[in-house]
Amino acid sequence: MSELRTLLTPEALRMLDALGPIASTDAAARAVMRLRAEGHSPEFVSAVVGQARLRTRATAKFGEFADRMLFTRAGLEQATRLGVAARHAGRMRAAGIAHVSDLGCGIGGDALAFAGAGLGVTAVDADEVTAALAAYNLAPFGSDAEVRHGFAEDHAPAPSTASDSETAAVWLDPARRTAGHSETRRVAADDYSPSLDWAFAHAERIPTGIKLGPAHDRDAIPADVEAQWVSADGDVVELVLWSGVLAREGVRRAALVIRGDRAHELTAPADTDDAEVRELGAYVHEPDGAVIRARLIGDLARRLDAGMLDPHIAYLTSDSPADSPFAVSFRVREVLPMNQKAISAALKKAGIGRLEIKKRGVDVDPAAFRKKLTLRGSAEATLILVRAGDKRHAILADRL
Template identity: 40%
Template sequence: MDNACVTPDLLTRLGTPEGVNALAVATAADHGDPLVAASAVRSRGVEAELAAAALTQVELRRRAVAKFGADAERMFFTRAGLEQATRAVVAQRRAARLAAAGVKSMADLGCGLGADAMAAARAGIFVYAVESDPTTAAVVTANVAALGLDDMIKVDCADATTVRVEEFDAVFADPARRRAGRGRVFDPRSYSPPWDFIAALPTRVPRTVLKLAPGIDHALLPPGAEGEWVSVDGDLVEAAFWCGPLASADRRATLMPGMAELTGSGLARAPVGPVGRYVYDPDPAVVRSHLVAEFATTVGGHLADPEIAYVYADTPAETPFGRRLEITDVLPFSLKRLRTLLRDRGVGRLEIRKRGSALEPDQLRRDLRLSGREAASMILTRVAGAPTVLLCHAI
């Protein structure tokens, strides 16, 4: 079920006894083969359009567990909405931070499937959730009802720019960064609502949070705002600008699910020195928040190239903010020399990481013609501007 084929009427049917039965039949028939499942559902007398919607919902619910946990079994989804939805762990932490700041009511502009609205409601915050797409608005309305949050969330299908945001303690805005048939939108001026409206929200409601793409330009941070970059299991998932009294740092890297946080100015420069015995690959949230220098301080490390975010040290340190590898060899890049070294070491399984290198790991792996049984890790990078290979113990 996606926005191209579902209607609010069909969504309503899925909530009737007939639809509930269709979902139950589709769940029982879901064994990985969509053709077999479709045949099984139709054989139980479920009408074709409803059967297709139920089967798609079952598929999306299965995929949504990674983001929504047990709630996914009761929720409704669109494909695009699920892809863009905030992970529950991120939404819950944001809601807790808003509640701790004393927020009691919030306008959620561009609420999507409702992940942030539902987390805020569960944290005791009343949410006015606005979504401009009629189908998505119908889906989030169904989700709010399914999770029993009707008394804490009011959903409207409306243009976010028409909302009287001043009536709320806080504003949360998640502008659409995709367009039908065009994929991701990278230019903030093409966001919906437009960037001029989004950027002006903190002047209207000081306690404003903007959820944005991780690649957002730091220069777009409103004056005095905190820029936070969030990763989940090493995957960089979003940036958030915390405005007005909500800001408590210049830059913050937040790593989940362990809730490790690193803060700093985002302007510091790490010291530069030689390659050490260990190399740390910082979490992408650390890199994107420009906190590599602060991270280097936590492990007593330095850079070997001022423009490359690998941190080196001679003694190991435990850290949640990066992956540590022990270096066995440092050599200038030479395919022939590298192939000989790996053959002599019996390496047949090779993890390849890179930063500051134009080489393609998959092509390089083929060119190396690996044939041994040992495993190793390799980093393609630059040291003092020169292309360099770091061979490391496998971890």
């Protein structure tokens, strides 16, 4: 709290803006030495330099907006990427929502997107420091974005009229980690705050988006919500449960795949049946993690005219190439014995010096296995170690 008080002063904020990006430990050490030589206190220097480093890291999530925001380490790690939050804000607007109560707002990442989309925002956080940072981050939106310090349960909207219920919504991000601003640990779903029972009950009364971890127990997902898994640039970042007018008619499973500025989505009324198993073909396809989590692999397989390598392994195969935003594809060069000497010989013969190793269904440590291989040359390839039925394959392939 004392560091926050130090940071939220005109002098500290001016110094923070003047420092600019600090991307390395050496750069941070030089900045500390310079500011201490100028006569600033250790507390002042620690607050300013530490915040400059967080701003630099935050660029990956918030782009140029990070240059005027304030963060805690834990708050930044748990914040929604701005590009993902913008998609959520777009859904709110499309559903006719005018005001969002962001319960568990953290540093204000989602609220920033909501306000930027022209929605009124009431942002609430139980941690006083975090709420103060959210207020700073949302200050440019003036009265359109109000920040409150308190518990979600005490600030949840209770619409009293039909018109209110049609234009008001809740965004709920239950605390899934222990309290703190730096080192935190995950807690069990039964210990989320507010509780999932409370969150699900509230979602029955007002349109709600509930942000959860992508590995959340699927059996605990209510039957009447839309479950949307989201991946951003290859990483599955969250599961959102949508209720009321925010849940699309006929959609209960969705995989939103965001690549840069573009987004693609698979939707279905339920989990889709897997495709039939077939022999390894000329191509292998690795579904995006959001597609796997949403259990829409069968739908994707039928789109690609592909089959499963194994009924329990999330790799597809086909005889024809495929170009899909929902999968990464590989052209098979050759199938090798699962034998280090045979694989090394094939890599050496092909002059492969850069090798990507993927594995599914086999007990292999890719890092340890790599050390046993002979890698020489300028060519590159992908080695896919996978089980198919009772066989183990080492597939040498080219990423398309």
